[in-house]
Amino acid sequence: MRPRWFFRSPVFSALAALAVAAAFAACSGSAPTATGSSPTPTPTPTPGDPTPTDPIPTPPPPGTLALSGFANGAVVAGQVDLSASAPDGAARLEFQIDGATVATDTAPPFTATWDSFSVANGAHTLGLRATDAAGTATSSGPIQVSVSNHIRNVLVIVFENHDWSTIQGNASARYINKTLLAEGAHADNYQNVPGLHPSLPNYIWMEAGSNLGVTDDAEPSVHRLSAPHLTAQLKAAGITWKSYQEDIPGTGCPLTYVNQYGPKHNPTIYFTDVNGGVNPSSAECEAHVRPYAELAGDLETRTVPAYAFITPNLCNDMHDCSVATGDAWLAREVPKILASQAYKQGGAIFIAFDESAGSDAPIGFIVLSPLAKKGYSNTIYYTHSSMLRSVQEIFGVGPLLGDAANAANVSDLFRSFP
Numbered sequence: 001m002r003p004r005w006f007f008r009s010p011v012f013s014a015l016a017a018l019a020v021a022a023a024f025a026a027c028s029g030s031a032p033t034a035t036g037s038s039p040t041p042t043p044t045p046t047p048g049d050p051t052p053t054d055p056i057p058t059p060p061p062p063g064t065l066a067l068s069g070f071a072n073g074a075v076v077a078g079q080v081d082l083s084a085s086a087p088d089g090a091a092r093l094e095f096q097i098d099g100a101t102v103a104t105d106t107a108p109p110f111t112a113t114w115d116s117f118s119v120a121n122g123a124h125t126l127g128l129r130a131t132d133a134a135g136t137a138t139s140s141g142p143i144q145v146s147v148s149n150h151i152r153n154v155l156v157i158v159f160e161n162h163d164w165s166t167i168q169g170n171a172s173a174r175y176i177n178k179t180l181l182a183e184g185a186h187a188d189n190y191q192n193v194p195g196l197h198p199s200l201p202n203y204i205w206m207e208a209g210s211n212l213g214v215t216d217d218a219e220p221s222v223h224r225l226s227a228p229h230l231t232a233q234l235k236a237a238g239i240t241w242k243s244y245q246e247d248i249p250g251t252g253c254p255l256t257y258v259n260q261y262g263p264k265h266n267p268t269i270y271f272t273d274v275n276g277g278v279n280p281s282s283a284e285c286e287a288h289v290r291p292y293a294e295l296a297g298d299l300e301t302r303t304v305p306a307y308a309f310i311t312p313n314l315c316n317d318m319h320d321c322s323v324a325t326g327d328a329w330l331a332r333e334v335p336k337i338l339a340s341q342a343y344k345q346g347g348a349i350f351i352a353f354d355e356s357a358g359s360d361a362p363i364g365f366i367v368l369s370p371l372a373k374k375g376y377s378n379t380i381y382y383t384h385s386s387m388l389r390s391v392q393e394i395f396g397v398g399p400l401l402g403d404a405a406n407a408a409n410v411s412d413l414f415r416s417f418p
Contacts, residue, residue: 078370152346160319175331185413190365209402240305246292253285260313
């Protein structure tokens with residue numbers, strides 16, 4: 001597996017930086033200077049690819065010829081929305097990539113869409129050329145961007161207990177059917193592991209590639225797991241992760257039911273390296289298992305982790321309430337993710353269901369990403385092992401866990417993977 005771009009822990013990054021500085025000092029005879037770690041995680045590039053950055057753009061003054069929403073050093077992926085301001089009298093505006101015109105607009109607001117797959121990954125220049133009615137042309141200053149058609153962030157959202165046949169085409173799931181399936185890619189033959197019920201064994205499988213002997217929905221005090229698992233691999237590699245759970249208070253480790261939160265839908269807290277030996281005061285657990293309400297702020301401040309596991313509460317995940325309730329939750333919450341830089345710069349949302357209604361039947365799996373095949377579907381046989389394997393390959397961690405070693409990844413749903 002190849003390492004990809006992702007947000008590493010600030011501590012991990014700082015230690016790596018000091019190690020490099022020390023090695024440099026040993027060669028040059030100078031002493032390294034400790035400057036402290038960055039307050040936000042820094043991504044690690046694949047060799048040969050541009051170093052991703054996340055600058056915040058400054059809006060151009062009205063009436064100037066300038067691109068909007070971009071700053072030098074921005075990272076872009078997939079279909080890129082372009083917009084620009086122009087002086088009064090501009091009759092034609094050309095959007096240019098490396099000096100070549102890729103789109104033209106003749107009236108404000110000047111907008112276009114550019115498919116970044118038309119160029120190689122790496123550094124490129126965006127620019128504008130405006131022409132007035134008299135034919136006088138002016139050009140904007142260049143903006144340097146890095147094209148990175150690699151997945152950098154993964155957000156998994158899990159719903160409950162529905163066969164795909166009860167979701168696809170269901171008028172109560174209008175947002176899923178009319179918006180998500182049109183904008184993303186989906187699998188028509190993604191199934192829970194054969195015969196694996198109830199919920200908890202399936203959630204454990206998503207984390208470990210096995211149910212690890214769990215066959216019921218008991219709380220972590222009953223199932224004290226210590227086997228290798230995904231978030232332990234991510235932590236060892238310095239890759240940030242969080243589990244965002246709706247309805248938890250955010251104080252302590254949520255090992256028992258509270259409000260409409262169920263621990264059986266939160267697999268990481270069953271592992272003793274996360275829960276501190278089933279300790280409700282575990283600092284490790286509290287740092288990584290957070291209230292879902294915090295996700296919006298993390299997206300806005302660009303501090304969302306590389307891997308996020310998201311569980312709606314027992315009503316919004318369709319467990320205790322209707323398909324329409326879950327669909328409405330998605331319609332409210334998914335646009336917040338789609339508007340974020342974490343999504344636009346190589347993010348992927350995996351929307352899955354934990355299990356079928358009782359038989360071994362296809363369950364839903366939808367991918368949203370700038371890198372996904374828009375409106376595409378396939379009939380490849382997938383299970384939760386496929387999602388797990390895909391996440392491991394995206395972040396370059398291993399060895400492959402349990403049945404993930406035997407599963408197909410979901411790369412067919414993407415234009416570029418990982």
